[in-house]
Amino acid sequence: MRHFLKETDFSLEEATEIFKLARELKADRFSTPNFLNRQSWGLLFYKSSTRTRVSFEVGINEMAGFPVVLSSQSTQIGRGESVADTSKVFSRFLHGVIIRTFGHEIVEEFASEGTIPVVNALTDFLHPCQIYADLFTLSERWSPSPEAFGPECLKGRKIAFLGDSACNVANSWILGANMFGLDISLAGPEGFEPGPEIRALLDKEGYGQNYHFTHDATEAVEGADMVYTDVWVSMGMEDEAAARIEQMQPYTVNSELMAKANPGAVFMHCLPAHPGQEVSEAVLRSAQSIIFDQAENRLHAQKAILAKLARLNLVEPA
Ligand code: CP
Ligand code: NVA
Numbered sequence: 001m002r003h004f005l006k007e008t009d010f011s012l013e014e015a016t017e018i019f020k021l022a023r024e025l026k027a028d029r030f031s032t033p034n035f036l037n038r039q040s041w042g043l044l045f046y047k048s049s050t051r052t053r054v055s056f057e058v059g060i061n062e063m064a065g066f067p068v069v070l071s072s073q074s075t076q077i078g079r080g081e082s083v084a085d086t087s088k089v090f091s092r093f094l095h096g097v098i099i100r101t102f103g104h105e106i107v108e109e110f111a112s113e114g115t116i117p118v119v120n121a122l123t124d125f126l127h128p129c130q131i132y133a134d135l136f137t138l139s140e141r142w143s144p145s146p147e148a149f150g151p152e153c154l155k156g157r158k159i160a161f162l163g164d165s166a167c168n169v170a171n172s173w174i175l176g177a178n179m180f181g182l183d184i185s186l187a188g189p190e191g192f193e194p195g196p197e198i199r200a201l202l203d204k205e206g207y208g209q210n211y212h213f214t215h216d217a218t219e220a221v222e223g224a225d226m227v228y229t230d231v232w233v234s235m236g237m238e239d240e241a242a243a244r245i246e247q248m249q250p251y252t253v254n255s256e257l258m259a260k261a262n263p264g265a266v267f268m269h270c271l272p273a274h275p276g277q278e279v280s281e282a283v284l285r286s287a288q289s290i291i292f293d294q295a296e297n298r299l300h301a302q303k304a305i306l307a308k309l310a311r312l313n314l315v316e317p318a
Helices: 012-027 051-062 083-093 104-113 129-142 170-179 194-202 217-221 239-251 289-313
Strands: 040-045 066-071 096-102 118-120 159-163 184-188 212-214 226-229 266-269
Touching: 012 129, 012 266, 012 289, 040 051, 040 083, 051 066, 051 289, 083 104, 096 104, 096 289, 104 118, 104 212, 118 129, 118 289, 129 170, 129 266, 129 289, 159 170, 159 217, 170 194, 184 217, 212 217, 266 289
Parallel strands: 040 066, 040 096, 096 118, 159 184, 159 226, 184 212, 226 266
Antiparallel strands: none
8 A cells, every 4th residue: 555654655756757747737727537536535634724625625526536524623533532443444434544643653553554545744744745746836947848847857956944944844845855856955943953753764765864954044045946934833832932933033034035045046935924933024925935836736736646646556445
């Protein structure tokens, strides 16, 4: 059974096929083939979501599947039913399940205990659907021509991540950058450097510690073709909000900082944003900002991911 819990769960070749399919699906959105022909896919949320929930629900519908949207609190999970039993029960009804949760081990347990594909829609550790959509977005911009579209154009480009460099989106960027051959520099305060979990995964995947981390925001953005940031207080970290906001102040992406990146550099943010904290209102609304292309591309990229998983697995629920 193939799952999508982390970027490297697809080979680079498969990911390239996914991006090419996403591009075709985007070009003719309402002629999408019935890739999920009458399949039912669960969407299980332990945390809030706007983009992920809507893009998956719409995408599944557009592929002639049926989304079953659930929150952990409204299911028996909220009353203590185990992940193992829930996963086995899901496997008797559903053709796949997309999960947003806290610990990464929860999606891993869903995958190991069930018999249907599991898609990671964000854990505390990784957000691979976001990074595939973002890499697709950059491929659209940087491909030399529409005919030559492909993630090969990402190779050797430099990207910068500012702020909480230990968060799920930062971790996924480190992994995604290594997989697609981008150089990544991250800048954040002490205590917010990439942690042992992502470092171990990089080793396991054979990439080594191939990223640059600094406390100096300017150093990170110099020479960058893309500058990325994410919220300073991720979901589940609300108790630390005041301390985090104070420590992260030097890492706001403002116009002055953007001016230090390469000419033509783009600004990206997975959203939701907190203007005035991790990014200034001016940068967020600037011509360099491609935040809504990113958001839209969640739909096209995820449709391609699900189509690929459905094709690779070709299984019926038990
Ligand atoms: N970027 C992202 O995952 O957005 P949501 O939290 O709204 O799903
Ligand atoms: N790092 C953020 C991403 C939200 C899409 C969070 O986990 O809340």
